Amino acid sequence: MVIGRKTDFVEAFLITLLISASSLLITAQNITYPSVAYPPNSWSNIPNLSFNSGRVRPILITGIFVCGFHCGVHDCLFAVSIFPANYTLSPRVVWSANRNNPVENGASLQLSENGDLMLQDADGSPIWNTKTSGKFVSRLELTGQGNLVLYDRNNKTVWQSFDHPTDTLVPGQALVSGQKLTADLSISNSSSGLYSLALVNDSLIAFVEPDAQQVYFGPLRLKTYEPGQPKALYLNGSFDPFVLPSTSSLQFIKLESDGYLMAYAYQFSESRWTWTVSDLFSNYIGPCGFPCGEYGLCSDGNCTCPRAGGNDSTQVYHDKGDSYSLLELKDFDINFSPHFESSANRKQCKDACLKNCSCKAAIYREQKINSSGHCSLLPRIYAFERYDENDSTRGYKSIAYIKVQSPTTSGGARRRRIIVLVLGSTLGVILLIPIVVVGMFFLQRNNRNSKDDREEYEKLERIRFTRFSYHNLGAVTDNFSVKLGEGGFGSVYYGSLPDSTKIAVKRLDRTGHIDKSFLAEAETLRSVNHVNLVNLIGFCAEDSHRLLVYEYMQNGSLDRWIFSRNQESTLTWKLRQSIILDVAKGLAYLHDGCNLKILHLDIKPQNILLDENFKACLADFGLSKLIGVDQNQVLTTMRGTPGYMAPEWSSATITEKVDVYSFGIVVLEILCGRRNVDRCQPEGEMHLLNVFKKKAEEGKLMELVDKISEEMDSDGAEIMKMVRLAAWCLQADYSRRPSMPIVVKVLEGDLDVEENLNFDFSNMQAPPIARNAAAPSNRVTSTSLLPSILSGPR
Numbered sequence: 118m119v120i121g122r123k124t125d126f127v128e129a130f131l132i133t134l135l136i137s138a139s140s141l142l143i144t145a146q147n148i149t150y151p152s153v154a155y156p157p158n159s160w161s162n163i164p165n166l167s168f169n170s171g172r173v174r175p176i177l178i179t180g181i182f183v184c185g186f187h188c189g190v191h192d193c194l195f196a197v198s199i200f201p202a203n204y205t206l207s208p209r210v211v212w213s214a215n216r217n218n219p220v221e222n223g224a225s226l227q228l229s230e231n232g233d234l235m236l237q238d239a240d241g242s243p244i245w246n247t248k249t250s251g252k253f254v255s256r257l258e259l260t261g262q263g264n265l266v267l268y269d270r271n272n273k274t275v276w277q278s279f280d281h282p283t284d285t286l287v288p289g290q291a292l293v294s295g296q297k298l299t300a301d302l303s304i305s306n307s308s309s310g311l312y313s314l315a316l317v318n319d320s321l322i323a324f325v326e327p328d329a330q331q332v333y334f335g336p337l338r339l340k341t342y343e344p345g346q347p348k349a350l351y352l353n354g355s356f357d358p359f360v361l362p363s364t365s366s367l368q369f370i371k372l373e374s375d376g377y378l379m380a381y382a383y384q385f386s387e388s389r390w391t392w393t394v395s396d397l398f399s400n401y402i403g404p405c406g407f408p409c410g411e412y413g414l415c416s417d418g419n420c421t422c423p424r425a426g427g428n429d430s431t432q433v434y435h436d437k438g439d440s441y442s443l444l445e446l447k448d449f450d451i452n453f454s455p456h457f458e459s460s461a462n463r464k465q466c467k468d469a470c471l472k473n474c475s476c477k478a479a480i481y482r483e484q485k486i487n488s489s490g491h492c493s494l495l496p497r498i499y500a501f502e503r504y505d506e507n508d509s510t511r512g513y514k515s516i517a518y519i520k521v522q523s524p525t526t527s528g529g530a531r532r533r534r535i536i537v538l539v540l541g542s543t544l545g546v547i548l549l550i551p552i553v554v555v556g557m558f559f560l561q562r563n564n565r566n567s568k569d570d571r572e573e574y575e576k577l578e579r580i581r582f583t584r585f586s587y588h589n590l591g592a593v594t595d596n597f598s599v600k601l602g603e604g605g606f607g608s609v610y611y612g613s614l615p616d617s618t619k620i621a622v623k624r625l626d627r628t629g630h631i632d633k634s635f636l637a638e639a640e641t642l643r644s645v646n647h648v649n650l651v652n653l654i655g656f657c658a659e660d661s662h663r664l665l666v667y668e669y670m671q672n673g674s675l676d677r678w679i680f681s682r683n684q685e686s687t688l689t690w691k692l693r694q695s696i697i698l699d700v701a702k703g704l705a706y707l708h709d710g711c712n713l714k715i716l717h718l719d720i721k722p723q724n725i726l727l728d729e730n731f732k733a734c735l736a737d738f739g740l741s742k743l744i745g746v747d748q749n750q751v752l753t754t755m756r757g758t759p760g761y762m763a764p765e766w767s768s769a770t771i772t773e774k775v776d777v778y779s780f781g782i783v784v785l786e787i788l789c790g791r792r793n794v795d796r797c798q799p800e801g802e803m804h805l806l807n808v809f810k811k812k813a814e815e816g817k818l819m820e821l822v823d824k825i826s827e828e829m830d831s832d833g834a835e836i837m838k839m840v841r842l843a844a845w846c847l848q849a850d851y852s853r854r855p856s857m858p859i860v861v862k863v864l865e866g867d868l869d870v871e872e873n874l875n876f877d878f879s880n881m882q883a884p885p886i887a888r889n890a891a892a893p894s895n896r897v898t899s900t901s902l903l904p905s906i907l908s909g910p911r
Contacts, residue, residue, distance in 0.1 A: 154228060156255075158257075182261075187210055189219075194220075207598060211283075214278075219307075220239065284373075286370045303374050321336065334401065359380075381393070409501075448505070463516070594610045598610075618654075651667050680786075716771070716776055720735070721758050781844070788822055790824075
């Protein structure tokens with residue numbers, strides 16, 4: 118290759134460095150991904166947090182292209198993407214197999230011995246396949262152009278992704294007759310959307326699905342046309358018939374969810390690498406070129422909705438026809454030519470639509486020369502465009518009619534309205550006084566809230582954690598584009614600070630006055646610090662935005678590891694022991710290790726996060742309760758997650774032993790590799806505690822242990838000790854449960870598990886309600902929630 122200009126050489130050199138950097142990053146992770154695979158072979162959709170934070174689970178890699186599972190929050194696509202080599206921007210999917218049928222974690226891709234490439238969901242249901250069985254497939258290859266290809270023994274193409282485009286073209290790919298690009302449904306939904314781009318004969322058109330007649334762009338004729346082989350070829354510098362800037366950088370063309378065809382190029386601009394975007398349609402269409410959507414009215418480039426009055430272009434006609442009337446839109450038409458009846462006047466056109474159940478709208482065109490009319494009945498509603506009545510290029514005047522439901526005016530209906538009016542007036546008088554009282558209450562409360570807000574803002578100034586602006590958090594999270602998870606109070610997003618510190622940002626999904634529990638968490642967490650508690654880095658309290666910034670835990674939550682049936686995600690016995698000890702130490706610190714006693718109240722695997730070395734940290738203090746160190750119980754409302762809540766919650770008087778009970782459930786789940794309540798199990802085994810009790814009575818407790826890991830049978834004595842510790846923590850009588858510091862001593866080998874355990878975990882004994890209000894050790898107080906509903910990533 119000869120580079121004719123110095124600038125081209127510099128650009129080419131930079132791109133080479135970027136691609137090399139990508140290879141170095143992959144090598145640094147001690148992971149090698151091939152570009153070719155041979156049958157038979159299979160791959161599982163298992164989170165790989167060492168690559169793009171787990172969003173991409175690679176199978177094949179060639180240069181800048183990655184083929185594998187590309188995952189959002191809840192579902193995944195089998196796809197090919199362009200991966201910017203310096204990892205500063207998210208990968209861009211350029212082809213996907215299952216955009217309308219995403220799969221879950223645990224799905225699999227199989228390249229069968231018969232030559233089929235098949236995608237199956239986690240439950241084994243078939244999702245997609247290439248239907249190439251029996252075609253002597255010899256290999257699957259991701260080419261340097263980003264084309265995923267199945268080759269036969271003679272090196273001929275059996276199937277290729279370039280023949281099945283989705284919404285994107287890459288250089289070297291062509292759009293041929295019979296193919297189309299279909300946009301995503303929205304920015305956040307990759308399912309097939311409303312707009313498509315297709316090659317029809319020798320021209321490109323863009324239209325609204327599912328009716329190719331509703332063309333909003335084109336036809337635009339190809340500059341290079343070979344009879345019998347029409348194709349719009351995308352090369353560097355051109356996508357026939359469009360001319361693009363020539364560049365040596367990464368590039369692709371995409372039909373966006375709003376119907377625009379955009380050209381992307383990866384370039385260095387303003388001291389950083391970014392995607393630059395060009396609109397390819399803008400030079401070819403007018404102000405109403407893009408459709409406004411169903412029932413939309415485009416006038417002078419603006420989209421509005423039809424109104425029955427208050428607009429010179431609209432008038433309601435009450436021509437009856439099965440309780441429908443017509444809304445008239447003067448000078449409005451559609452920008453394509455549907456089928457028109459040979460001759461009809463305006464009244465005939467309206468009557469025909471009213472009497473035809475399939476008619477949703479009608480277009481009436483009247484010739485300017487002889488006033489003859491033509492009518493078209495439309496079975497669906499399109500976008501309508503306003504035309505100038507004096508436009509000399511149009512030989513006719515247009516009127517659009519939209520069928521609308523008529524108001525019922527029968528005598529019975531009038532009587533019903535009178536009854537409703539009388540009843541409504543009577544009830545209005547009856548309800549007037551309570552409304553006034555309630556209004557006064559809210560007015561007084563709002564005044565009090567304003568005072569509270571001033572006080573809370575003053576407290577914010579005293580918090581020592583880093584205070585982030587909402588704008589900055591949007592920047593470091595790529596505009597909150599990578600969601601790690603979500604809970605009942607908000608969502609958690611991945612981000613990276615300028616110093617490359619990885620963070621998890623919890624954003625509260627509500628607005629209004631400053632949340633007192635948010636302040637309580639931020640204020641209180643400055644006084645607690647432990648290696649087994651998720652580290653709070655900072656916060657944002659700006660206008661209605663409430664966010665907390667935490668350290669990023671690379672291996673996610675514990676439930677992803679203990680409930681997975683995939684061998685690759687199995688935890689060893691040593692790791693399970695270590696995680697249990699970490700959780701115990703974190704709880705012991707909350708209960709007994711700082712100058713406040715903190716009850717977590719929502720211990721479960723989803724709230725236990727694992728770092729890159731599988732160190733466990735407690736997270737999500739949204740339901741926590743703060744009490745004085747001299748208190749041994751507290752009266753509070755019921756809170757927590759069903760299945761992890763101690764029996765004494767029914768009394769509303771609790772101690773820190775409710776956390777011990779939840780810890781016992783988690784230990785049991787870690788040991789058994791199943792959920793406490795598993796509705797997939799037979800009815801008699803649905804509840805793990807019932808099975809626990811039964812196996813204890815039969816002397817077969819080892820049968821409970823997770824069999825997916827061979828190591829779980831290697832140290833029976835240690836495992837049985839852990840099983841008995843779980844039983845000790847689950848005692849129905851809260852006073853018989855150990856404290857968390859005692860649990861830590863047992864796990865470290867300094868103490869033994871108590872004998873004579875009761876395996877009837879449902880015989881509850883609640884803490885007695887204190888009656889001596891003067892004694893500090895028995896005082897029941899009302900305290901604010903400690904770490905708030907924003908806390909730690911779920």
